[in-house]
Amino acid sequence: MKAEDLITKCNPTWCPGCGNFGIWGAFKNAAIEKDWNNKNSVLVAGIGCHGNFINFIKLTSFEGLHGRAIPVATGIKLANHRLNVFIFTGDGDCLGEGGNHLIHACRRNHDLTVIVHNNDFYSLTTGQISPTAPHGLKSKSTPFGNPDFPISPVTLALSAGATFVARGYSADIPKLKDLIIKANEHKGFSVIDVIQPCVTFNKEYDFKFFQENTYELKDHDVKNKEEAFKKSLENAQIPLGIFYQEERSSYEDSISQIKEKPLIEISNIRKNLDDLFRKFV
Amino acid sequence: MEESIYKIKIGGAAGQGIKYSGLILAKLVTRLGYNIYNYVEYPSLIRGGHNVVQVSISKNSVSAPSENSDFLIALNQDTLLKHQTELNNDSFIVFDSKEKVKLIKGKAIPVPLSKLANEAGGEILTNTVALGATIGLLSSDIELFKELIEEEFSDKDPKIRENNKKAAQLGFDYILKNHKDKIKTVLAKQETTQTKMVVDGTEAIGLGAIAAGVQFAAIYPMSPIANILHILSYYQERYGYIYKQPEDEISAINMAIGASFAGARAMVATSGGGFCLMTEGFGLSGMTETPLVIIEGMRPGPATGLPTWSGQGDLQFVLNAHQGDFARIVLAAGDGQEAFELTMEAFNLADKYQTPVVLLVDKNICEHSQSFPLFDISKYSLDKGKITTKLLTDYQRYKDEPDGISQRTIPGTGNFFIANSYEHDSYGFSTEETDEINKQMEKRMRKLKTLESEMPDPTLFGPCDADITLVSFGSNKGSILEALKLFNNVNFLHLTWLNPFPVKRVKEILEKSRYVIDVEANFTGQLANLIKGKTGFEIKDRFLKYDGRPFFKEDLVNKINEVLKK
Numbered sequence: 001m002k003a004e005d006l007i008t009k010c011n012p013t014w015c016p017g018c019g020n021f022g023i024w025g026a027f028k029n030a031a032i033e034k035d036w037n038n039k040n041s042v043l044v045a046g047i048g049c050h051g052n053f054i055n056f057i058k059l060t061s062f063e064g065l066h067g068r069a070i071p072v073a074t075g076i077k078l079a080n081h082r083l084n085v086f087i088f089t090g091d092g093d094c095l096g097e098g099g100n101h102l103i104h105a106c107r108r109n110h111d112l113t114v115i116v117h118n119n120d121f122y123s124l125t126t127g128q129i130s131p132t133a134p135h136g137l138k139s140k141s142t143p144f145g146n147p148d149f150p151i152s153p154v155t156l157a158l159s160a161g162a163t164f165v166a167r168g169y170s171a172d173i174p175k176l177k178d179l180i181i182k183a184n185e186h187k188g189f190s191v192i193d194v195i196q197p198c199v200t201f202n203k204e205y206d207f208k209f210f211q212e213n214t215y216e217l218k219d220h221d222v223k224n225k226e227e228a229f230k231k232s233l234e235n236a237q238i239p240l241g242i243f244y245q246e247e248r249s250s251y252e253d254s255i256s257q258i259k260e261k262p263l264i265e266i267s268n269i270r271k272n273l274d275d276l277f278r279k280f281v
Numbered sequence: 282m283e284e285s286i287y288k289i290k291i292g293g294a295a296g297q298g299i300k301y302s303g304l305i306l307a308k309l310v311t312r313l314g315y316n317i318y319n320y321v322e323y324p325s326l327i328r329g330g331h332n333v334v335q336v337s338i339s340k341n342s343v344s345a346p347s348e349n350s351d352f353l354i355a356l357n358q359d360t361l362l363k364h365q366t367e368l369n370n371d372s373f374i375v376f377d378s379k380e381k382v383k384l385i386k387g388k389a390i391p392v393p394l395s396k397l398a399n400e401a402g403g404e405i406l407t408n409t410v411a412l413g414a415t416i417g418l419l420s421s422d423i424e425l426f427k428e429l430i431e432e433e434f435s436d437k438d439p440k441i442r443e444n445n446k447k448a449a450q451l452g453f454d455y456i457l458k459n460h461k462d463k464i465k466t467v468l469a470k471q472e473t474t475q476t477k478m479v480v481d482g483t484e485a486i487g488l489g490a491i492a493a494g495v496q497f498a499a500i501y502p503m504s505p506i507a508n509i510l511h512i513l514s515y516y517q518e519r520y521g522y523i524y525k526q527p528e529d530e531i532s533a534i535n536m537a538i539g540a541s542f543a544g545a546r547a548m549v550a551t552s553g554g555g556f557c558l559m560t561e562g563f564g565l566s567g568m569t570e571t572p573l574v575i576i577e578g579m580r581p582g583p584a585t586g587l588p589t590w591s592g593q594g595d596l597q598f599v600l601n602a603h604q605g606d607f608a609r610i611v612l613a614a615g616d617g618q619e620a621f622e623l624t625m626e627a628f629n630l631a632d633k634y635q636t637p638v639v640l641l642v643d644k645n646i647c648e649h650s651q652s653f654p655l656f657d658i659s660k661y662s663l664d665k666g667k668i669t670t671k672l673l674t675d676y677q678r679y680k681d682e683p684d685g686i687s688q689r690t691i692p693g694t695g696n697f698f699i700a701n702s703y704e705h706d707s708y709g710f711s712t713e714e715t716d717e718i719n720k721q722m723e724k725r726m727r728k729l730k731t732l733e734s735e736m737p738d739p740t741l742f743g744p745c746d747a748d749i750t751l752v753s754f755g756s757n758k759g760s761i762l763e764a765l766k767l768f769n770n771v772n773f774l775h776l777t778w779l780n781p782f783p784v785k786r787v788k789e790i791l792e793k794s795r796y797v798i799d800v801e802a803n804f805t806g807q808l809a810n811l812i813k814g815k816t817g818f819e820i821k822d823r824f825l826k827y828d829g830r831p832f833f834k835e836d837l838v839n840k841i842n843e844v845l846k847k
Binding site: 037038258 | 518535541565697
């Protein structure tokens with residue numbers, strides 16, 4: 001796999017300087033390094049600026065409805081658990097419209113990787129606050145300041161039972177690439193909250209802000225859930241890296257029907273069901 | 282048997298095993314060679330409230346409930362008060378001898394039900410004692426009944442089996458000792474060679490899905506379809522498919538779409554309220570051309586409505602749900618047998634036309650058991666449509682084709698494509714180019730034209746030149762067929778294909794008839810409106826019901842007689 005193998009006829013439509021470019025780059029670098037290709041991988045995206053991603057990378061994908069990427073990915077994984085299934089979603093997509101799906105997917109521990117493009121904003125609809133926007137933030141939908149308090153994707157994923165929880169930063173492509181690879185290698189539900197400044201609508205939280213107010217987690221025990229919670233609540237300086245990782249069998253590992261082979265490879269042709277029908281006699 | 286259909290009603294409080302008593306009685310008489318139709322009424326409660334089952338039994342066909350009964354098993358006083366008026370003077374009433382009641386109709390058969398139940402092992406066996414007494418009174422087969430108990434409770438504690446058998450025998454013996462003079466020969470064994478099943482619509486749909494090779498089902502519990510998920514979850518390991526309980530109906534349909542995209546035969550099932558939540562996913566299946574089977578079990582009213590009653594008010598909703606236009610196939614079953622067959626058909630249609638297929642049923646079909654010959658799948662072959670796992674050159678998932686159906690593949694095959702909810706080009710890339718937009722919309726909609734040329738004609742029951750024609754869909758079929766037995770100048774047009782719609786044939790039949798009556802269970806006459814829209818034929822006489830109750834045979838007989846008097 002080479003970089004040119006991933007090129008499509010479409011050029012990115014994101015604003016110049018958009019954080020999505022960094023996530024795109026990091027994911028493509030990871031795909032090249034690990035040879036994620038059309039024989040072994042599939043992408044699922046929601047709707048938002050992030051969702052256009054699927055047009056700019058030559059990997060088979062499903063772009064579904066706003067908020068519903070996680071259940072689509074769950075169905076794909078259950079049907080063919082040998083595929084690497086990556087979910088690209090936004091802060092509005094998976095914490096607003098699709099919040100319920102995120103919570104339940106975390107507790108089920110499907111072997112999926114979720115990349116949350118988090119910019120505090122609904123930018124495709126030209127700049128309203130999202131569920132991750134800080135209290136008081138002004139936007140087109142909150143001209144007098146955001147009256148709500150934000151959800152932390154990291155804290156939420158931890159409390160809902162995700163077994164790999166991390167935060168990346170779109171401007172640090174090499175480290176984000178490593179996180180994506182580790183999340184994929186983790187057997188279970190992985191959530192990466194990716195800080196991704198919106199250069200057009202979020203003037204308050206720009207690249208400069210995140211350059212100055214983030215730090216890499218060091219000497220942090222990723223097996224300690226209590227510590228992970230504490231770190232997830234820090235917001236004066238925002239921690240980056242892996243907060244928590246737990247070894248637990250994935251949902252797909254627990255289903256006896258697919259122990260031997262993926263669901264789609266099990267014959268579903270029924271020649272005679274008289275034994276079954278006779279149970280109703 | 283004195284009448285051609287003998288009707289036994291069992292009533293009591295929820296939790297007294299009313300529905301179960303009806304089912305085991307139905308299985309007993311079916312094994313003895315009779316046909317049955319079980320009608321269940323209950324409120325949305327788990328314990329308490331009034332529950333009733335009516336077991337209609339016939340040597341010939343029986344497909345609907347009746348307003349009156351020939352035999353009443355009253356497991357509480359409420360039943361005696363509520364249902365006596367439905368009896369005739371010869372009807373038996375089995376009730377606990379401790380109840381103080383003045384009977385206005387029927388023959389009293391007091392039996393110390395709870396005393397005998399306690400003797401056999403506890404109050405919970407009251408229904409079994411009553412069934413034992415019923416078997417005695419109607420000269421049925423107590424040994425076969427005990428065999429049935431043995432089978433039905435085979436996975437339970439042996440003590441439960443023994444207690445139930447003892448309870449049945451005590452009830453049976455009590456009749457022989459105390460009411461010997463009243464015994465009638467009603468349910469004696471018939472000469473028969475045909476093995477018959479007793480299934481309700483949810484079981485038929487579950488079995489149909491297994492027969493069709495369902496690989497993935499995501500179903501959020503909801504009345505009246507919840508039992509479909511019970512069947513599917515129970516057999517999943519044996520037949521190698523997956524049932525997943527999702528967090529909501531939105532998740533259900535999106536999971537199923539994901540599984541189908543990845544190559545699995547996938548289904549969801551819900552009722553009207555759940556389908557409201559699924560609507561956006563419905564269109565997603567259409568837009569991405571991902572096959573999907575949706576079972577919609579109708580109940581009455583908007584919002585929560587009447588959760589445990591039947592209705593047919595979701596027809597226009599299912600036909601029109603979702604923004605924009607896309608190819609949808611809508612079928613409707615009229616009974617368990619049709620539900621079984623149309624479920625199998627729905628999976629083939631979904632794969633062949635790469636689009637969502639809705640199978641409409643209603644509560645009466647879902648929860649009313651009926652006897653049918655053992656289901657036969659020998660004529661069914663699984664048709665996966667245009668799908669390949671081979672690596673293709675310059676693969677275009679949404680390539681324009683004369684029949685509207687493009688070559689499908691699945692992820693993991695090496696082929697690149699995008700299943701895109703945005704309007705897309707032939708590869709799946711998002712597009713806003715007018716040429717591509719038009720081409721894709723026309724391609725998707727053309728699939729219905731292709732299907733129109735292959736769809737079957739609707740069934741016309743009764744003489745084709747009858748003066749009066751009844752038109753209907755869904756569970757009304759059963760009652761209409763019962764009513765038709767009494768008339769020789771009435772026929773019945775039963776519709777199972779609602780989109781695409783059999784315009785030509787319906788128009789022909791209706792225009793030929795002297796008088797047309799539309800029969801449906803909703804307020805606005807949604808089927809009649811559909812027929813008007815599709816054929817231009819206006820049905821003026823609309824016989825509508827929207828109180829959750831079924832059309833009883835008597836309702837239809839009275840209606841037809843009224844028209845004949847005109």
